[in-house]
Amino acid sequence: MLLQRFLVRLLTMLVTLFGVAIVVFVVIRVAPGDPIAMMLPPGASNDDIARLRALYGLDKSIVQQFFIWLGGVLHGDFGTSISLRQDVLGLVFNRLPATLELATVALLMAVAIGATAAILGARSRGTAVEAGIDIASGATLSIPDFLWGLVLILLFGVLIPVFDISGRVSPQLDLPFVTQFYLVESILRLRFDLTWDLLKHMLMPAVALALPLAAIIAQLLKQSLKEVLDLDYVVLARVKGFSETQVILREALKNAALPTLTLVGVQFTFLIGGTVIVERLFSYEGLGNMAIDAVINRDLPLIQGIVLVFALLFVLINLTVDMTYALLNPRLRHG
Amino acid sequence: MSACLDIRHLSAVLPNGQRVLRSVSLSVQPGEVRALVGESGAGKTMIGKAVLGVLPKSVRIVEGEMLIEGEDLGRLDAKARRTLIGARTALIPQDPLTALNPSRRIGSQMTDRLVRILGWSGERADTRIRQLLDEVHIRDPERVLKCYPHELSGGMRQRVLIAAAFAAEPRLIVADEPTTALDVTVQKQILRLIAQLQRDHGTAILFVTHDLGVVAKISQRVSVLYAGKVVEEADTADLFADPKHPYTRALMAATPRYTDPLASLKPVDESVLAGLAAEIVAADQAWRASHG
Ligand SMILES: Nc1ncnc2c1ncn2[C@@H]1O[C@H](COP(=O)(O)OP(=O)(O)OP(=O)(O)O)[C@@H](O)[C@H]1O
Ligand SMILES: [Mg+2]
Numbered sequence: 001m002l003l004q005r006f007l008v009r010l011l012t013m014l015v016t017l018f019g020v021a022i023v024v025f026v027v028i029r030v031a032p033g034d035p036i037a038m039m040l041p042p043g044a045s046n047d048d049i050a051r052l053r054a055l056y057g058l059d060k061s062i063v064q065q066f067f068i069w070l071g072g073v074l075h076g077d078f079g080t081s082i083s084l085r086q087d088v089l090g091l092v093f094n095r096l097p098a099t100l101e102l103a104t105v106a107l108l109m110a111v112a113i114g115a116t117a118a119i120l121g122a123r124s125r126g127t128a129v130e131a132g133i134d135i136a137s138g139a140t141l142s143i144p145d146f147l148w149g150l151v152l153i154l155l156f157g158v159l160i161p162v163f164d165i166s167g168r169v170s171p172q173l174d175l176p177f178v179t180q181f182y183l184v185e186s187i188l189r190l191r192f193d194l195t196w197d198l199l200k201h202m203l204m205p206a207v208a209l210a211l212p213l214a215a216i217i218a219q220l221l222k223q224s225l226k227e228v229l230d231l232d233y234v235v236l237a238r239v240k241g242f243s244e245t246q247v248i249l250r251e252a253l254k255n256a257a258l259p260t261l262t263l264v265g266v267q268f269t270f271l272i273g274g275t276v277i278v279e280r281l282f283s284y285e286g287l288g289n290m291a292i293d294a295v296i297n298r299d300l301p302l303i304q305g306i307v308l309v310f311a312l313l314f315v316l317i318n319l320t321v322d323m324t325y326a327l328l329n330p331r332l333r334h335g
Numbered sequence: 336m337s338a339c340l341d342i343r344h345l346s347a348v349l350p351n352g353q354r355v356l357r358s359v360s361l362s363v364q365p366g367e368v369r370a371l372v373g374e375s376g377a378g379k380t381m382i383g384k385a386v387l388g389v390l391p392k393s394v395r396i397v398e399g400e401m402l403i404e405g406e407d408l409g410r411l412d413a414k415a416r417r418t419l420i421g422a423r424t425a426l427i428p429q430d431p432l433t434a435l436n437p438s439r440r441i442g443s444q445m446t447d448r449l450v451r452i453l454g455w456s457g458e459r460a461d462t463r464i465r466q467l468l469d470e471v472h473i474r475d476p477e478r479v480l481k482c483y484p485h486e487l488s489g490g491m492r493q494r495v496l497i498a499a500a501f502a503a504e505p506r507l508i509v510a511d512e513p514t515t516a517l518d519v520t521v522q523k524q525i526l527r528l529i530a531q532l533q534r535d536h537g538t539a540i541l542f543v544t545h546d547l548g549v550v551a552k553i554s555q556r557v558s559v560l561y562a563g564k565v566v567e568e569a570d571t572a573d574l575f576a577d578p579k580h581p582y583t584r585a586l587m588a589a590t591p592r593y594t595d596p597l598a599s600l601k602p603v604d605e606s607v608l609a610g611l612a613a614e615i616v617a618a619d620q621a622w623r624a625s626h627g
Contacts, residue, residue: 126392230391232433239387240448241421243414250447254438328438 035298079301088305097180099286106209114217122225140215149208224256265321337405345399373560425500431492435484442480467498490521
């Protein structure tokens, strides 16, 4: 049952990725802007342009180009970045960890803030506390992540400059890292001074990304909790002598979390999409920031590589959510 | 000796001011089964929930006292009340399909009160639960304890809930129509089981039902509820031999008999209800006048 579900999802995944690859490939070639013209100094001869175009394979038809590229991808070769003149896969993997760390920290923050607010609100349902949480989450939700980013820069970068609002890590520090997962590695190496520096840089962009998601979690989870809290088995738990907090944590939370979990999966992909602009705002050296440069430079192979990796990420997240959902729900588990 | 449960002049209102309980008084003596009978919407479940401290937030108690073994629930703070109710009472719910948490195993749902509220060791709770499962004739406790609720039939779940209710030796059990949601064939078995365990353990039960046949089988005393008001209370045998209140008589006339089920299947007499309604409206007006 679980395996069958998994295989079906895997197949859907491949179809999705293939679709994304085609769409992106065509769109960036149809969109205006010539990567070759941008690489050469003004006044280059038509001959030079044609030779460079042939070098990057851009003189062939879109269909031919696609299959050449696809053949490469299937062998793990994503081509060479036009603007940076480096292997695309290497570039992407160099930047991906920074984005993953930022997105994960933001997600954890969103879940922690959102779930706490939801539990508090459900506990004191019908009181001013719940109304306050409703108003706060409604207001938070009406502002998108990049605006939160700007607000945070104004507040903590300009007005009260207590946080680093630029980059991933303080440039003067000596970094002993061998991978690009700085945060994870700093913890494993017990270099908590570096962990702290990394977190300080991450805090503002992570908060900007986390706030809208936290608000969504607060609203949806609180609603589900309130529905579950009227059910018979919850009433029975109260009769057994459990306090309202115990009842919420032991009886209600797991069952109420299922609808929220699905939503968090979808919203997490939005959050990762949000890193593109938020990383730019905070000059955070992640994949999103590089994506903007790639678009500005019309760096076709790099754009394709980044988009495909983002798509793969989205698909994997959905798969994880789906499997977790099945695991949490005994009815599905035993089918 | 004080009553196991003593409810005195309990009144409750909805947010719109409508009274759902009208000065209800009833008591359950130690070891006795008190039936609470009435039509749908009479307020039977409300009384049970009030006793167990789980009224919906929208329902407000406006007067009256509830005492469990002489302890006035109204005088205890929330925590003490919860502990008292958890230690001395239990609930056998109406619908075994919704009364078990779908994502927790039966075993942990049966032992959690013993271990976490009453402070028993896990081992002692486990032994106790197995003993009770045996008493409700569950022959393969090992399997049942590991099951999730959806893996058991309705009748099995109700046995599990009954076993769990008796496990902590409560002094009082509220049974809210514990057979209504079950198949007719299973209803009789479950009723017999509750009666058996009640006798063996000497537990007092407030038994909520709308079925006079069930009242006759299980209870020693009975209170008849109409529109949130106790209209008659009596020893069960006396009630059937000589019903005093016109509503009780109408209710009996409306109860089908096995000898001639279709002939006697008729609604409660409307003229009786009209008289009662007038009486209740007058009482409510007087109550509002005196309570502002
Ligand atoms: N959560 C609630 N909020 C407001 N009113 C309620 C609520 N639950 C029940 N009521 C009302 O209170 C009255 C008594 O309901 P109660 O559930 O106690 O009846 P009952 O005698 O148990 O009926 P049944 O045999 O159908 O279970 C009814 O008029 C019902 O509409
Ligand atoms: Mg009821």
